[in-house]
Amino acid sequence: MDARYKTREIERRSLDVDGLKRSFLEWLVYSVGKDARAATRRDWFHTVALSVRDRLVDRWMDTTRRYYQEDAKRVYYLSLEFLIGRLLTNSLSNLGIMEECRQALDRLGLSMDEVIDAEPDAALGNGGLGRLAACFLDSMATQALPGYGYGIRYEFGLFEQRFEHGWQVEYPEQWLQFGNPWEFPRPEVLYPVQFYGRVEEFRDSVGEKAYRWVDAERVLAMAYDTPVVGYSGETINTLRLWSARATRDFNFGHFNDGAYMKAVEQKVLSENLSRVLYPNDATETGKELRFKQEYFFTSASLQDILRRFLQHHNNFDDLPSKAAIQLNDTHPAIGIAEMMRLLVDQHAVRWDRAWDITRATFAYTNHTLLPEALEAWPVRMVERVLPRHMQIIYEINARFLNRSKARAAGDNARLARLSLIDERGDRRVRMGNLAFLGSHKVNGVSALHTDLMKQTVFADFHQEFPDRITNKTNGITPRRWLKQANPALSELITSRIGDGWIHDLGQLTSLVEKADDVVFREEFRRAKRKNKKRLAAYIARQTGVEVQVDSIFDVQVKRMHEYKRQLLNLLHAVALYNEMRDNPMVSWVPVTKIFAGKAAPSYHMAKLIIKLINDVAKVVNHDPAVHDNLKIVYLPNYNVTAAEIIMPAADLSEQISTAGLEASGTGNMKLALNGALTIGTLDGANVEIREHVGSDNIFIFGLTAEEVADLKAGGGFNPREVIASNPSLKRALDMISTGVFSPEDPNRYHPILQALTDGGDHFLVTADFADYCRAQEAAMELYRDPEEWTRKAILNTANMGWFSSDRTVNEYAQEIWEVKPVRAVDDGGEGFR
Ligand code: F58
Known part of the structure; x- marks a missing residue:
């Protein structure tokens, strides 16, 4: 081997400061093509990322080889969204070379923080569902x-949000504009995916009826692989993302007509399939492109999974013991029909056998009970886009309903509910029912949510298949959400209990006794204050508003949705504003209300609420009468990177959804783990957070899910009466409706007021207002006593270990997937760092 190459080989693996530094200089020159004088921050980011990537590749291949050699059972997590955020700090931290890298950059006169900041945030998801997928990848690898x-x-990832005159405006998010150093294009991993065409019936070799899908349009799916580094770097898994490529064949009809350009145009258009992430909070059931995206990635993934399986096997009997396919919501649920098509049409497996194999392989996670978010595609569209799948769905349905008929004993309404086809109005395919029927396990994402699934959307299915629904309460990765995002607190924790918590978060319970240790409390407060200063600086940069570091940082960060009730929080802010102005002599606890989150571009009410928050903020923040005791800020463009700055700095965590509507929440977990106290309803995982942190260490308020259901069943309530009987609520609403916050357009907020009054206040904002204010007062009162506040904050951190996604993923592994860890053989005692 050439000596120079050999040195490079060694340097590629070197994890010390000198080796890193040499490798940076080499990459900068030979791959980025710049010298140190000309290099921009972005050049340095690419340089560092490529050098770090070098240090992953060997172990990545080792991992893949290990799985292959052991013919291990694999888990395939199919998700239309992976909200992974930045990868540089994550890779450095999981490899254990953060400090070495900082020093190497330091020696080159560079600031690590600036290099880190040059990385775009990979926003391939909308919110909780996409971020959960990213946390699961981290936990599986770890x-x-x-x-x-x-x-x-x-x-294009999720749009960039900016405010123009307080209104949300969306801009394209071009994260790939300057290339992506983490991904490996795999031009040879290419699968055809078909659309449209028609189905032909024929007789197979033994004279049985069979079907083939003909005259279809084809698109190619090309793989891009990103390594997923587990903590310590022992295991490096793969995230495989598909990109649409046009086929090379031309439509000869067009070509012969001389319409060459038209044929090429068609090809170009087919690549639109992977162009943009849909920003909806509720699926737009009419959008054909969305449906095609779902089928595109599902089909490519299943083809890839079967190809891998067939390397070791020559029939499909063992598929369920070698592959577990998890459907992240119904978005990939068409995979049930696709698997049947692949087995029956392409591999000549008999229907019954194919169905058993499919069901034993798939499992489905439900993330919402909101009826508008349950996918139901028009039959006419499915028929047109995927004609063979429509037939298969009918066949699955017919067999199932036949079987159920006997048990339903003439209860046709029940059969209609169980059907895969919603026959009311324009006929639709119910993807939730398909996912349920085609899976051996179906899970909810918190205890309450799973119970409600059994009682509501899947009540009939639960009766048919009582063992199928199971709960898997969500979790978050402690690596990103504590170790990396909150170095101040992480170091404090490690100084007292060692670093075992990083992979075994339950160890945090050793901190329980430290809540009574006055020195520890002081240090805990210091860490929080440091994080609050960092957030205050960020707020000033982003919004121009100066906030007091010693005020309560009262944080509500999440997608903007009426059920999440940002409006309730804002109404409290207005009420508090009035009280402060009415009582200037009181020594008020200073409060900073921090909002962040995007609204779906077509969700007008959510966008109007953003504008209202910005309008109220403008008035409050400039009113000298409140003496800076109240500030309101709305941070633009909330994403994973912003969350990493916000979560560690919060004092109070707003989890105030209408009970029964938030499936779980995961921001609630990030905030509590980082020592924020929760103010929340008994909704989603808040219920379990209360059980873990203790009811003395959380502010619970409002109607319970049961009370909400009873109220609705009893015909609702009269919001006008509630408003009339609560002077501070009435005053706040009057101010909004008379244009105090929008003098240039006094009627601007009438749609909001309308929804809260004649609209029936569907999300019970007015119904919960009084109790919410009571809970807020209790929080403010407690904040006056820093020792007591800190004690409770420590108890939150100490008791949140159960909410690690390591625990969640383990439960899936044991109870749904039946997969086991495949560890590397010991490397001779050196460890993996
Ligand atoms: C969220 N769903 C739930 N959907 O709302 C949240 O309670 C839960 O913690 C989280 O899943 C993880 O289980 C969610 O984020 C979406 O973003 C969908 C995107 C595609 C359209 C429909 C909503």
Whole structure:
């Protein structure tokens, strides 16, 4: 081997400061093509990322080889969204070379923070569902579980949010503009995916009826692989994202007509499939492109999964013991029909056998009970886009309903509810029912949510299949959400209990006794204050508003949705504003209300609420009468990177959804783990957070899910009466409706007031207002006593260990997937760092 090459080989693996520094200089020159004088921050980011990537590749291949050699059972997590955020700090931290890298950059006269900041935030998801997928990837890799993520390599991630005159405006998010150093294009991993065409019936070799899908249009799915580094770097898994490529064949009809350009145009258009992530909070059931995206990535993934399986097997009997496919919501549920098509049409497996194999392989996670978010595609569209799948769905349905008929004993309404086809109005395919029927396990994402699934959307299915629904309460990765995002607190924790918590978050319970240790409390407060200063600086940069570091940082960060009730929080802000102005002599606890979150571009009410928050903020923040005791800020463009700054700095965590509507929440977990006290309803995982942190250490208010259901069943309530009987609520609403916050357009907020009054206040904002204010007062009162506040904050951190996604993923592994860790053989005692 050439000596120079050999040195490079060694340097590629070197993890010390000198080796890193040499490798940076080499990459900068030979791959980025710049010298140190000309290099921009972005050049340095690419340089560092490529050098770090070098240090992953060997172990990545080792991992893949290990799985292959052991013919291990794999988990395939199919998700239309992976909200992974930045990867540089994550890789450095999980490899354990953060400090070495900082020093190497330091020696080159560079600031690590600036290099980190040059990385775009990979926003291939909308919110909780997409971020959960990213946390699961981290936890699977950390626990040496053979897990693959499969999704779409969107060219445009979730839109960038800016405010113009307080209104949300969307801009394209071009995260790939300057290239992506983490991904490996795999031009040879290419699968055809078909659309449209028609189905032909024929007789197979033994004279049985069979079907083929003909005259279809084809698109190619090309793989891009991103390594997923587990903690310590022992296991490095793969996230495989598909990009649409035009086929090379031409439509000869067009070509012969001389319409060459038209044929090429068609090809170009087919690549739109992976162009953009849909920003909806509720699926737009009419959008054909969305449906095509779902089928595109699902079909490519299943073809890839079967190809891998067939390397070791020559029939499909063992598929369920070698592959577990998890459907992240119904978005990939068409995979049930696709698997049947692949087995029956392409591999000549008999229907019954194919169905057993499919069901034993798939499992489905439900993330919402909101009826508008349950996918139901028009039959006419499915028929047109995927004619063979429509037939298969009918066949699955017919067999199922036949079987159920006997048991339903003439209860036709029940059969209609169980059907895969909603026959009311324009006929639709119910993807939730398809996912349920085609899976051996169906899970909810918190205890309450799972119970409600059994009682509501899947009540009939639960009766048919009482063992199928199971709960898997969500979790978050402690690596990103504590170790990396909150170095101040992480270091404090490690100084007292060691660093075992990083992979075994339950160890945090050793901190319980430290809540009574006055020195520890002081240090805990210091860490929080440091994080609050960092957030205050960020707020000033982003909004121009100066906030007091010693005020309560009262944080509500999440997608903007009426059920999440940002409006309730804002109404409290207005009420508090009035009280402060009415009582200037009182020594008020200073409060900073911090909002962040995007609204779906077509969700007008959500966008109007954003504008209202910005309008109220403008008035409050400039009113000298409140003496800076109240500030309101709305941070633009909330994303994973912003969350990493916000979560560690919060004092109070707003989790105030209408009970029964938030499936779980995961921001609630990030905030509590970082020592924020929760003010919340008994909704989603808040219920379990209360059980873990103790009811003395959380502010619970409002109607319970049961009370909400009873109220609705009893015909609702009269919001006007509630408003009339609560002077501070009435005053706040009057101010909004008379244009105090929008003098230039006094009627601007009438749609909001309308929804809260004649609209029936569907989300019970007015109904919960009084109790919410009571809980807020209790929080403010407690904040006056820093020792007591800190004690409770420590108890939150100490008791949140159960909410690690390591625990969640383990439960899936044991109870749904039946997969085991595949560990690397010991490397001779050196460890993996
Ligand atoms: C969220 N769903 C739930 N959907 O709302 C939240 O309670 C839960 O913690 C989280 O899933 C993880 O289980 C969610 O984020 C979406 O973003 C969908 C995107 C595609 C259209 C429909 C909503």
